[in-house]
Every structure is written in C-alpha cells, then in structure tokens.
Amino acid sequence: MSKPVGHFTSYTLNDGSLLESLQEEYGPSFEQMTKREKLFLISAIAIQLCDQSPGSCRNEIYIVGHQANSSLPVGDREGLIEALINQVRWGRSLSDTAEVLPME
Template sequence: MSKPIGHFTSYTINDGSLLESLQERYGSTFELMSRREKLFLISAIAIQLCDQSPGRCREEIYTVGHQINSSVPLSDKEGLIEGLINQVRWGRSLSDTREALPME
C-alpha cells in the first residue's frame, strides 16, 4: 500500500475509529506489518466478504483457484489480487449482469 489507508477507506484524522487505531499502531501505509501479516488480513477480510455474499461458487472456480496457486508466478498472483479487488469494489459482477438480462 503506497498511499495511506484513508485513501482507500472512509477513515479521517481523529475520527476515533478502528482504522485510526490501526494507522497509529502500524503506520499510515501499514509499513509496520510484515508481508505475511498483510496477506493474512487480505485473506481474513476476503473470507468474511465471501461468506456474506449471496449465491455459491461454480465448481470450476475451485479448479481455477487451484490452477492459479499451482502454476501462476508470484508477481502475477499479486496482480490478480489487485485486479480482483478492483473488480469487487468498482466493477460489475455476473450477478449484476444476470439481473439486467431478460428472463430465459
């Protein structure tokens, strides 16, 4: 994270939030966290968001996940995380598209 957490979140200075506490403890760009700790937080947050999302994953997505983990280079895995986060936050999803399609 090269920008402070306030760039990505609703955190504002002196708001008394958990985000403020995290920034004070780990730095505005989480520079006082290890790479492993950052990846753990990504995983923990993603698991909860996934559990809260409606629907189920297609079986093929489990296979895709395994293929990515077994054959994609590290830098591309990091790029995929970044791209997927961007799509989750700002992009359209299949469920959005299905809602817009006429009934079959």
C-alpha cells in the same frame, strides 16, 4: 510508495475508528506489518466478505483458484489479487447482470 489507508477507506483524521487505530499502530500505509501479516488480513477479510455474499461459487472457480496458485508466479498472483479487489470494489459482477456466463 503506497498510499495511506485513508485513500482507500472512509477514515478521516481523529475519527476514533478502528482504521485510525490501525494506522497509528502500523503506520499510514501499514509499513509496520510484514507481508505475511498483510496477506493474512486480506485472507481473513475476504473470507468473511465471501461468506456474507449471496450465492455460491461454480465448481470451476475452485479449479481456477488451484490453477492460479500452482502455475502463476508470485508477482502474477499478487497482481491477480489487486485486479480482483479492483473488480470487487468498482467493477460489474455476474450478480449485476441478468444473464449467466458459463466458463468455456
């Protein structure tokens, strides 16, 4: 069973926030959204966060994205999204270190 949005965000009951409104409209775990709608929101939010993030992507990252989309099964792509979200939120990133690590 999925955890409610409040588990992942700063939402608290009766706070009048957009998160409260979304939870009321689509359910505590967004169960009233289709999978496509959830993926669209992931994409829309990720694009905006990417645009606000400093720096640029190395060319090979575009290739990795294409490779993931063309060769990984759906379950692995979903798992990769989950792993990347976890790393964005809680992990260290290259910008957190002084060295640059090229792909091999």
